[in-house]
Amino acid sequence: MFGHSEVPAAPLASSVKIVISGGFGVGKTTLIGAISEIEPLATEAAMTEVSRGVDTPGRNTGKTTTTVALDFGRITLDANLVLYLFGTPGQERFEFLWDDLLDGALGGIILVDTDRVEDCYPVLEYFEQRRTPFVVGVNRFDAAPNFDLEEVREALDIDPAVIMLDCDARDRDSVKNLLVALLEQILRARRAPALSR
Template sequence: MGSVPASEPAAAGVHLPPGVHTAVKLLVVGHFAVGKTTFVGALSEIRPLRTEEVMTQAGALVDDLAGLTDKTTTTVALDFGRLTLNDRLVLYLFGTPGQQRFAPLWHDMTRGALGALVLADIRRLGLSFEVMGVLEELGLPYAVALNQFDDAPAHGLDEVREALDLLPETPLVRCDARDRVSSTRALIRLVEYLLTLPRPGSRPDGDVPTGHLEHL
């Protein structure tokens, strides 16, 4: 999957509407070449920040390119984008590099994050275990979105949930990282799930303190 450039209206939408008062930091994570850069690029209303580098022969020795004939670049730091969900809530999206050698960067990027969306590839489902393991170790709640690659085999969500050994409450959805509507729905499902979870310092009514959300 190639990166999707920001549309002209999105690129022009630099300023936030005056009514927005809640900002949420979310991570978009997943293994190498699962579509994180494409996902952030398809959603961002501003020109996304990308730190992609051309892959070299040396990188091929450590990055598994089996079945990835179109993969020529890789994220080496982060992808960053912004999505205003409504007139009060804006999401800041941080896409992480997928290779294990960048794991220390993950730990820094989780600071201030409310949760993560794990992108998964049904063709390489086993690679998602390490990603989910890191999030669980860090105590960061997550949802899983199956990125629909054109040549991916068809499996029901119940089968995938069992294969990934997900908890019943962990959201599992399908999405196409190239499609803005599909990707937005996946993020909304994550946010809905996060709002059901108690947070440290939350008020008795269950709301997350605004200060926690805004200190990104």
Template sequence: MDSATSDPGAAARPPLRSTASDGVKIVVVGGFGVGKTTMVRAVSEIRPLSTEEVMTQAGVGVDDTAGAGGKTTTTIAFDFGRISLDEELVLYLFGAPGQKRFWFLWDQLFSGTLGVVVLVDAHRVEDSWYAVDRLEHHGIPFIVARNRFEPVAHTLEELREALDLPDSVPVVECDARDRESSKQVLLSLVDHLYALSSAPSARETAS
């Protein structure tokens, strides 16, 4: 999968604004080769930290590369980037590794996380089941973003049904290679988090 950033000038952007007052940790999870590294690279305003390495024979028979044709590198720890959404709000992005052998890192990455983006390959939806299960287990708010590189037959509502998601979980579409598209995904997550924080609690509703 092409992991080149759509914004070649990202590394030259200025440092963190002096007006920044709120920092939010966001994690991007999903199956192997779904585009997590690509998204972090595309949207980050700083040169992203990447732990992507060339795949070797050691991974043959261990990592399931089916459906990730042409992929020659893989994330072995996590990716890190940063994006300022406005003068005050800054998102710190962590891209989690997708291989099963690195899933143990996910729970550690989830610590202190305010919200999560589950990135889905339209042709390998089943690779996202584990991510959804872990997030529901931890009770961490998340949205689902379908990474679309080519036309697909099913709709977003059919994707929701396939992942057995309630109506309260936003499902959006994106191109992880595109900075603006990836930024819109993050804005959707922030809007979702704001809506959850503004919703009356069960206790308030009962009273």
């Protein structure tokens, strides 16, 4: 316009929302911390005497805090794609937050502790009712019973099409495997309707 060549604007990065969920004390905050490129935002509050017996992490984990709203982290895959990770609180009494956290999510990772498999039932039911794609990560705690994946799948009554993997929420590569599996599952689900036309 004024004799200057216009510089094309850099393309805006697409963002994708992924939800990390599961029962209380299963490793959601740890998982986000292991993979996030930024210091994760965690809304942790100290566990008090009043919460004893309500918020029980199972085995003696030394856990002294609990997520009361959400955890948040970010991963930049390339210049055009950023993953935003949102961790849900694990206790059912914070279930009212789940709607907001799942709103707009592409999919989720549900973590399971084999010592407390039953803690996953409400989360699985919630994701299934909302038809939100998910993968299941069996977080292997040292003191937990060592069931194989098919036993865990049967106990949780999870569809064979849902990907289930062993994982260690503290290990970056293990968390990457879960995220890759989730993205592959989402792509497969999106291609299926197109192939059936």
